[in-house]
Amino acid sequence: MFNLAVFCSGAGSNFQALYRGIEERHLPAQIVLCVSDKESSGAIQFARANNIETLHLSRTPYADEESYSNVMLSALHAHHIDFILLAGYLKKIPQKVIAAFPKKILNIHPALLPKFGGKGMYGLNVHEAVINAGETTSGATVHFVNEEYDKGEIILQRTVEILPDDTPLSLSKKILTIEHEVYIEALQKIISSTGQEKGK
Numbered sequence: 001m002f003n004l005a006v007f008c009s010g011a012g013s014n015f016q017a018l019y020r021g022i023e024e025r026h027l028p029a030q031i032v033l034c035v036s037d038k039e040s041s042g043a044i045q046f047a048r049a050n051n052i053e054t055l056h057l058s059r060t061p062y063a064d065e066e067s068y069s070n071v072m073l074s075a076l077h078a079h080h081i082d083f084i085l086l087a088g089y090l091k092k093i094p095q096k097v098i099a100a101f102p103k104k105i106l107n108i109h110p111a112l113l114p115k116f117g118g119k120g121m122y123g124l125n126v127h128e129a130v131i132n133a134g135e136t137t138s139g140a141t142v143h144f145v146n147e148e149y150d151k152g153e154i155i156l157q158r159t160v161e162i163l164p165d166d167t168p169l170s171l172s173k174k175i176l177t178i179e180h181e182v183y184i185e186a187l188q189k190i191i192s193s194t195g196q197e198k199g200k
């Protein structure tokens, strides 16, 4: 059984889709920890309602990056976390945590990386940039997280067509629906390849 930590900042619809998808697909995995920088996030509420342990972790009270990283790391180790899934998490993962979980941190991005990623590319900004660039397709990307923002190896992508009357908001809604499908598929793919490596 793989232990998962899901990091969220917002509504947590991807978190909920992952939670349900694991059940529906009978994946050998369980979400054992929900980490959020926002105490009142929908994700935290959903986790509490489903008896998943939560950790509200903000960088602000910590004197330095080192102590903040150590608190995050000790929570992850205490829960024997195998994979970390970033699902609408808006904060940077500290370098020390990335180094401790090589190819074990996944993120979902609401565009077709490597385009439209990096600094400032979150929320409606992404969809606005895609539409302004005159693209006719966009989509969702699940990728590994490495030291470079939105640059880790791509695991899975799914595309959607952009219609002439699409707005950043309509495009974001369309993409969110496919995010819910592609994230669980990517997780399944990673779990089955890791399971084989481990001889499970």
Ligand code: GRF
Pocket (backbone or CB within 6 Å): 008, 009, 010, 011, 012, 013, 014, 015, 087, 088, 089, 108, 109, 110, 123, 176, 179
């Ligand atoms: C999603 O579009 C995700 O790709 C982006 O933030 C949004 C989070 O939505 N990084 P939710 O909190 O999962 O509903």
